[in-house]
Amino acid sequence: MWAITIGLIPALCWGVLPIWIRKFAGGTFRQQLIGTTVGITIVAAGLTWGLHLHCQWSAALLFFASGFCWSFGQGGQYYGYEKLGVSTTMPLSTAMQIVGNSIIGGLLFHEWSGLPDILLSLVMLLIILFGVALTNQRLHLQAGQARYYLILAVSTIGYWGYSALPHYAQVGSNLNGFLPQALGMLSAALLIGATKTREVWRPATGKNVSSGIIFSAAAATYLVSLSLNGMVNAFILSQLNVIVSTLIGGFVLNEFIHGQARRSVFGLVILLTGATGLVML
Template sequence: MNILIGLIPALCWGLYPIFLTKMGGNYFQQLFGTSAGIFICASIVQVCFKYQISVNDFMLYFTSGLFWSIGQTGEVWCFKEAGVSKIMPVTTAFQTIGNSLIGGWLFSEWVGISDNLLGLVALIIILLGVFVSDGLVKIERKDIMIYLILLVTTIGFWGYSGFPHYCHTSGLAGFFPQSLGMLVGSSVIYFVGHNKIKGSDPFGIKNIISGIVFGGAASTYLLSLSLNGLVNAFALSQLNVVIATMVATVILKEKPKNQIISTLTGLVILIFGVFLMVSI
């Protein structure tokens, strides 16, 4: 049962980019709708369980949510520009490598030369998986800016994962303030993008469904952390890259059929590298 719960985030996060694509709208509307859906999920959880949290931890989780809005803006924009199947392996690699290096070096989770060497080997394997699955060896000049923007905005995801490390409370207790930060950050970005808050935005409203899917993943991931531990919970959740990439390849037809084998091979290498990285 614990493993099944751990697979729910992978399923929801894997389907989330597909929901974004199907719901439509520009990336401002997708971002705002997603954050609103997450906030609805978090509010329901908070009302049901009435979690208590200190002011300091509230602000840290809130800041984590603000950083998420930065990372999510870049990711959603890149989905629109290059496609889900092309971006998912790359964003997974950026997030895994960044979070692991921050945890290993900043929070001293890697001890000794062996841990650091194993981390670097895992990093190389992850990058190899991206190259094989995404064909980055044939990267075009027009794609360079897309990947640079993705890399820079991924700093937001690193902050999203990093700030909760400083909190004394964990799990679902931080879900509500974190979602509030997501909503505030996304609202500011939405306002800047549209220069006004629309009274009725059908695409923004439709993407609340995408946010509820994301919120389901976020809440069950926090539950999985307590049931399966950090390493297993994170590793299981990263299977989302397989779901998202293959669904986008087969259903959205973002890649020709003759690339499916290389995509699958690259994803297997990538997931192996992720498992190796988080097992240190």
């Protein structure tokens, strides 16, 4: 039960984060990404110093690469918030992340054992995808939006690397790799921001440091959850943030179209059912 509780903390923090960014911090996706990674790096440095965390160079490089991948995934998601809205972006991003990371963890890292386990897991993934589809009535492409969906889909690959690479690091706790991971996030964010430097160095970037602090609570506990729950379960638990972000995005940011609220709640219940089944396998 304690491991599951730890695994749910990232879901809460990551669920609140999109609303915080859109409602309070603001800015462009580049400003959001750099501000977030600066905040994460500050928290990671503080934890590393306070808890005397350390890891070998080989492990540190893997965590750095993990963070580097994350920034491309998160940059695409921030871009989606800007162009498609939170309640549209989150279910789609969540579906692609769950499918990719579950298959990687289940098959590549052998967290699914035996054919019956694999088949049941795939059924649960289909249930999750069905629930995600029901949460959104705007899945059809509108004129000029195809490239936004494409960017979101391609950038999601970065999240797969973010979750998978720490698995190869030989450390007592994944939390030891938090600072190298944060430095990887910051490096990639600065690389992305270099395409429009004048846009980046604005007050909105500084405001988004607060977004990084919120994210850090999720990222640190997610690393602990990876050790306690394994990649598949830790990731599925963390992605329940879609429930928080979709509902708040729909109601607080008024992104639900007419009649969508009831359908979205029903879809989220189905998604939760599939996720619960997957964790319990």
